[in-house]
Amino acid sequence: MTAPGPHTALTRLVGVRHPIVQTGMGWVAGPRLVSAVANAGALGILASATMTPQQLRSAVREVRSRTDAPFGVNLRADAGDARERVRIMIDEGVRVASFALAPSKDLMAELKDAGVLVVPSVGARRHAEKVAAWGADAVVVQGGEGGGHTGEVATTVLLPQVVDAVDIPVIAAGGFYDGRGLVAALAYGAAGVAMGTRFLLTAESTVPDAVKARYLAATVKDVTVTTRVDGLPHRMLRTDLVTALERSGPLRSLTRAARHAAAFRRVSGTSWPRLLRDGLALRHRQDLTWSQVLLAANTPMMLKAAMVDGRTDAGVMASGQVAGVIEDVPSCGALITGMVREAEETLARLRINGAC
Numbered sequence: 001m002t003a004p005g006p007h008t009a010l011t012r013l014v015g016v017r018h019p020i021v022q023t024g025m026g027w028v029a030g031p032r033l034v035s036a037v038a039n040a041g042a043l044g045i046l047a048s049a050t051m052t053p054q055q056l057r058s059a060v061r062e063v064r065s066r067t068d069a070p071f072g073v074n075l076r077a078d079a080g081d082a083r084e085r086v087r088i089m090i091d092e093g094v095r096v097a098s099f100a101l102a103p104s105k106d107l108m109a110e111l112k113d114a115g116v117l118v119v120p121s122v123g124a125r126r127h128a129e130k131v132a133a134w135g136a137d138a139v140v141v142q143g144g145e146g147g148g149h150t151g152e153v154a155t156t157v158l159l160p161q162v163v164d165a166v167d168i169p170v171i172a173a174g175g176f177y178d179g180r181g182l183v184a185a186l187a188y189g190a191a192g193v194a195m196g197t198r199f200l201l202t203a204e205s206t207v208p209d210a211v212k213a214r215y216l217a218a219t220v221k222d223v224t225v226t227t228r229v230d231g232l233p234h235r236m237l238r239t240d241l242v243t244a245l246e247r248s249g250p251l252r253s254l255t256r257a258a259r260h261a262a263a264f265r266r267v268s269g270t271s272w273p274r275l276l277r278d279g280l281a282l283r284h285r286q287d288l289t290w291s292q293v294l295l296a297a298n299t300p301m302m303l304k305a306a307m308v309d310g311r312t313d314a315g316v317m318a319s320g321q322v323a324g325v326i327e328d329v330p331s332c333g334a335l336i337t338g339m340v341r342e343a344e345e346t347l348a349r350l351r352i353n354g355a356c
């Protein structure tokens with residue numbers, strides 16, 4: 001029997017029932033969330049950058065033990081052990097690979113040769129064109145309203161630009177949380193929507209309740225963009241910590257970053273020589289200064305303080321602007337079913353009104 005709701009190039013490509021993706025959010029998108037999303041008929045993506053390779057393998061196996069549905073893994077192409085992670089994904093039969101920040105052509109080719117679908121995330125038209133030319137199977141395009149690392153161009157402008165520029169399925173991200181948004185994305189020519197913040201605020205998300213409460217209490221104006229965590233524009237809840245980071249001088253910022261680099265080395269199982277090699281590669285690829293390389297370690301550790309330890313005072317709460325309009329914490333099943341129902345109702349209303 002065909003599942004209710006819209007069916008698109010995304011549902012056909014991946015074999016999911018609904019054109020909805022839960023994105024790979026560091027420390028948030030673990031086996032529990034991903035398997036709940038998969039069992040509800042959407043595509044869940046495990047965040048692997050904050051796991052050791054061994055943890056990634058066991059997380060993939062845990063998802064597999066909870067669902068037969070397809071799911072994906074998000075990784076960083078600039079990690080020194082990215083190739084080892086790709087091997088694990090191939091060995092374990094992961095269906096979809098998603099990349100945080102810029103992907104690498106070689107890793108994409110290796111994944112594709114092994115039959116893994118490659119779906120990078122981009123924030124600009126020229127990046128979408130580049131990954132399409134490298135053979136990406138689909139692309140997630142994130143507009144400026146989206147949470148985490150983000151660009152300046154709003155989804156409503158970026159999405160049609162990318163849809164017109166590439167021939168592969170385009171998945172819209174940044175600012176989506178309901179069935180109306182899904183229909184709007186489809187109207188722009190997208191094959192589905194990808195959501196981060198909305199899935200962070202579900203019952204199966206392991207984020208501590210005190211942290212979820214901060215997101216629920218936020219208004220749209222409480223969500224800001226700062227470069228003071230790791231040098232890149234990063235959308236998050238504005239807290240006293242963010243204000244303090246913006247005021248603190250370079251020496252204090254670097255001392256904090258050095259502490260976080262040491263802590264990240266421990267949690268990611270990275271040796272000092274490897275951390276140095278990764279830093280060198282990052283510096284070379286993105287043309288960064290050494291202080292920016294050091295700052296990069298801030299993100300995983302400050303995200304962990306909030307998302308795992310529940311420290312709303314010492315942690316960074318990456319967030320899309322949608323935090324300002326989300327008011328509930330449904331189960332993934334209820335969220336996805338509700339979105340699909342609302343999308344159908346919206347389409348029916350448009351038809352009745354003669355709009356389509």
Ligand SMILES: Cc1cc2nc3c(=O)[nH]c(=O)nc-3n(C[C@H](O)[C@H](O)[C@H](O)COP(=O)(O)O)c2cc1C
Pocket residue numbers: 023024025026028047049074099100101121142145146147148149173174175176194195196197198200317318319320321322
């Ligand atoms: C808490 C949080 C952590 C995130 N971590 C990552 C990550 O590790 N890798 C990545 O590619 N994107 C990450 N993102 C971005 C999301 O994957 C997604 O693109 C974004 O949340 C979409 O916008 P939305 O929040 O409006 O739905 C993160 C976002 C949030 C809110």
